[in-house]
Amino acid sequence: RKIFTDFPICGTFELSADDARHVVLVLRHTVGDTIPVTDVTGTTYECFITRIEGHSAYLTPAKKLSEPAASVGTVTLAAGILKGDKFDWVIQKATELGVSRIVPVQMEYCVVKLDDKRQKSRLERWQRLALEGAKQCGRDDVPDVAPVMTFTDFVDAYADRRCILPYERETAPLSEACRDVRTGDVVIAIGPEGGYAEKEIAYAGQHFAWCRTVSLGPRILRAETASLTALSIIMYERGF
Numbered sequence: 138r139k140i141f142t143d144f145p146i147c148g149t150f151e152l153s154a155d156d157a158r159h160v161v162l163v164l165r166h167t168v169g170d171t172i173p174v175t176d177v178t179g180t181t182y183e184c185f186i187t188r189i190e191g192h193s194a195y196l197t198p199a200k201k202l203s204e205p206a207a208s209v210g211t212v213t214l215a216a217g218i219l220k221g222d223k224f225d226w227v228i229q230k231a232t233e234l235g236v237s238r239i240v241p242v243q244m245e246y247c248v249v250k251l252d253d254k255r256q257k258s259r260l261e262r263w264q265r266l267a268l269e270g271a272k273q274c275g276r277d278d279v280p281d282v283a284p285v286m287t288f289t290d291f292v293d294a295y296a297d298r299r300c301i302l303p304y305e306r307e308t309a310p311l312s313e314a315c316r317d318v319r320t321g322d323v324v325i326a327i328g329p330e331g332g333y334a335e336k337e338i339a340y341a342g343q344h345f346a347w348c349r350t351v352s353l354g355p356r357i358l359r360a361e362t363a364s365l366t367a368l369s370i371i372m373y374e375r376g377f
């Protein structure tokens with residue numbers, strides 16, 4: 138699994154407790170060994186383990202192994218929050234598929250309504266899942282999980298991006314809109330279990346600079362299936 142830091146590497150640093158445990162106890166590395174570590178900028182360094190004290194490990198960068206990969210733009214997945222642990226699954230799978238950012242959105246027909254306290258604890262959990270997912274699949278960065286937003290706040294914040302909006306009542310296929318989202322910063326917006334409210338569709342259409350409602354086929358997909366289907370197709374079109 139990959140080791141990440143949430144800061145730029147520029148000198149000796151301490152690994153997180155979780156990574157130190159993995160490196161020292163599971164991989165049985167010792168002082169003098171080198172391991173690759175990717176920092177918050179996506180740059181990977183070969184690092185010497187210079188000190189181990191109890192459960193803490195200190196590393197010093199020896200040489201740069203790779204620069205951040207050139208990007209054709211970012212893909213943001215905005216999705217209505219889901220009941221139970223379904224949103225956890227969306228976070229894990231979207232991370233594996235290479236999403237840059239996930240925005241949990243409180244929509245009109247969401248079954249769950251999270252108060253401030255639960256939003257905070259869920260956000261911490263989702264951010265942890267994104268970090269774990271990134272380590273597990275070996276990507277060079279960790280997707281950002283944004284705080285829960287209302288639908289209108291989400292649209293206003295991302296209004297300058299192109300938005301693909303899978304809508305259960307639409308018939309125009311996603312394949313036709315794909316050619317316009319092969320590069321650049323793109324948002325995919327998925328409704329919750331209860332689907333989109335008509336006023337949400339209208340608001341998105343009026344406020345996004347570019348917005349296409351699309352069909353994902355003749356069957357109604359579960360919200361989590363719809364997220365991963367749209368994301369997989371768009372990542373494929375963009376060359377992953």
Ligand code: SAM
Pocket residue numbers: 302303304305306307326327328329330331332333351352353354355356357358359360363364
């Ligand atoms: N309650 C809605 C209904 O019965 O019509 C279904 C909502 S669906 C479970 C959740 C979300 O997934 C939708 O709002 C939409 O964003 C997406 N979705 C599911 N199936 C879709 C399809 N065939 N085409 C486009 N979007 C779809």
